[in-house]
Amino acid sequence: MFLxxxxxxxxxxxxxxxxxxxxxxxxxxxxxxxxxxxxxLGNVTDSTWRVWxxxxxxxxxxxxxxxxxxxxxxxxxxESSTRAALTAGRRQAKDVxxxxxTELYFEIRSLGLERGRAFTAQEVQAGVPVLVLGxxxxxxxxxxxxxxxxxxxxxxxxxRVIVLSRSRAICSGCRSTNSRWRPRxxx
Amino acid sequence: MVDALAMKAHxxxxxxxxxxxxxxxxxxxxxxxxxxPNDFALETADEVLDFWAKISRVLFVALRAWWRSRWSWAAS
Numbered sequence: 001m002f003l004x005x006x007x008x009x010x011x012x013x014x015x016x017x018x019x020x021x022x023x024x025x026x027x028x029x030x031x032x033x034x035x036x037x038x039x040x041l042g043n044v045t046d047s048t049w050r051v052w053x054x055x056x057x058x059x060x061x062x063x064x065x066x067x068x069x070x071x072x073x074x075x076x077x078x079e080s081s082t083r084a085a086l087t088a089g090r091r092q093a094k095d096v097x098x099x100x101x102t103e104l105y106f107e108i109r110s111l112g113l114e115r116g117r118a119f120t121a122q123e124v125q126a127g128v129p130v131l132v133l134g135x136x137x138x139x140x141x142x143x144x145x146x147x148x149x150x151x152x153x154x155x156x157x158x159x160r161v162i163v164l165s166r167s168r169a170i171c172s173g174c175r176s177t178n179s180r181w182r183p184r185x186x187x
Numbered sequence: 188m189v190d191a192l193a194m195k196a197h198x199x200x201x202x203x204x205x206x207x208x209x210x211x212x213x214x215x216x217x218x219x220x221x222x223x224p225n226d227f228a229l230e231t232a233d234e235v236l237d238f239w240a241k242i243s244r245v246l247f248v249a250l251r252a253w254w255r256s257r258w259s260w261a262a263s
Contacts, residue, residue: 014243026232029202030195033209037228038191041238055226062216063192069212072205074194081190108195 027108033058033066077104086169087153088141096137098154098169105170106132116148116163131159132170202231 026032026039036052060078067076079101086093103119105111114135123130131152138147138161147161152169159171194209196202206229213227 014239026230026235027193027195028232029197029199030193031202031206031209031229031231033192033194033213034190034228034230037230037234039230039235041234056217057188058190058192058227059188062213063189065216066192066194066209066212070194070205070208072196072201072208074196074201074205076192076194078189078192080188104195105193108193 027110030108033063075104075108077102077108079105084154086137086141088147088150091141093137093140096169098171101170106165111165111170114164116161118163129157129159130162130171132163132165133161134169135164137169138164206231 032038035055035057063078070076079099081097081099083095084098086096086098099105101119102124103121106113106118113132116132118132119130122128131154133141133147133152141147141152142150147164150161151158152161153159154169154171194202194205196205210225210229214225217226219226
């Protein structure tokens with residue numbers, strides 16, 4: 001009886017790891033092109049890190065070339081992340097992970113949207129500054145008020161909240177003075 | 188610059204095919220010779236799942252051994 005329970009628990013954990021954990025982190029049937037691996041398992045030596053850091057970064061031109069060169073039908077999205085302070089009126093959330101992304105990011109990462117809508121391709125193309133706000137952040141910035149349609153400032157630039165998600169802040173049309181994080185238009 | 192370009196295929200097989208096409212494009216753009224390693228990463232959930240598979244195997248064996256030791260102790 002106990003052995004059956006153990007098998008069930010291990011199988012349940014396997015299902016969770018496959019469908020939820022690995023699927024959410026990297027996506028199911030999904031691969032990512034990066035400068036170096038985002039998920040590192042096991043020991044990564046200092047010398048390996050140094051080699052990785054010296055690699056050229058992935059550019060928009062690289063991403064465009066790959067999207068043109070892949071003939072298999074795929075959904076593609078690019079992303080770029082930074083940490084920033086989010087301000088709404090007098091309230092502020094500091095050191096928040098903010099991701100700039102294109103419209104298919106949500107589908108690829110299987111990110112749940114609680115309320116509202118995701119970006120459209122037109123908004124991404126036009127660089128419309130819209131923001132998907134995580135539930136906890138919304139509570140911190142707006143307390144009991146409805147955040148959808150309200151303004152949040154990132155790097156002192158205004159973004160309109162269009163949807164609440166279970167995860168962090170994700171924006172379209174992002175731009176900043178930080179040269180690492182300026183993905184206004186999709187490749 | 189982009190941190191990552193994510194591509195999702197309909198199946199594992201198509202993902203592998205798309206990955207090798209992406210690898211070929213990137214190697215060509217970076218002018219890498221056949222013996223040179225990639226200077227970029229193409230990552231999938233496989234590494235995470237392989238790692239988890241090892242953990243779950245160890246976990247299962249450990250729990251089974253623990254259950255057997257308890258059972259033999261109770262029987263004696």
